[in-house]
Amino acid sequence: MLLTYRNQLLKGMQQYPSYSRTQIRKCFPKEYTYLYSHDKVWLFEKLPIIQEKKNNKAIVDWASRDREYCSKVEKLYKELIELDKPVRITISNIGKRLEILSNLEKHLDKLPQTKKLLFETTESTQQFQIRRCCKIIDRILQRQEPVVLWKVQRIGAVKSHHFHEIEPYLEKYLRTKQE
Incomplete structure (x- = not known):
């Protein structure tokens, strides 16, 4: 059994000379495990040299x-x-x-x-609500329609309790636009 596995592993290594230790172990798991348990010295003498790990981490600028x-x-x-x-x-x-x-x-x-x-x-959410409502006000003014804040609130989909917080900013914006 020992000689059979040795021969099979040697044939495999000749068939795949570029394979690493890990690849050989994956291709011949039964033979590798048996030899590892029963003839480790011979196995490590015959296996390819351990390859150094490549450092794939690129240095970032x-x-x-x-x-x-x-x-x-x-x-x-x-x-x-x-x-x-x-x-x-x-x-x-x-x-x-x-x-x-x-x-x-x-x-x-x-x-x-x-x-x-x-x-x-x-x-922030509040800054976005203000910007969105200001765009709505601009569109309404462009169409030369009267600006009603409850319509701005509805079109902007701003909840009432949030709208009360941003209403002073919108009124100020509206005053500057109408001047």
Whole structure:
């Protein structure tokens, strides 16, 4: 049995000379296990030399990536602000659209300029509600219709208790637009 397994393993290693130890073990599990248990010295003499593990971790230039992300975020921010149907500007939304969400979540501390820009450009729910309602007011004024705040609230889909919080901002915005 010992000689049979030795011969089978040697034939396999001749048949696949480029295979590593792991690949040989996967191709000949029965023979490898038996020889490992009963003739380990012979097995390790005949197996190929242990290959050094390759370090696949590429060194990242975070400074250049930071500059790249900054320009992409600025460009996307301008596009999002100009959309007809407003979208809330969040780190998650920006990250998903630029396909960099993982880096923003895990490595934002390595991207100081991007981090600063994100905190300047992202908006809270209340800020988004105000921006959305201001766009609605602009559309109503463009059509030269009278602006009634309850209609703005309904079109903007803002709940009453939230609308009472943003109403002073909207009134101020409306006064500046009508002047």
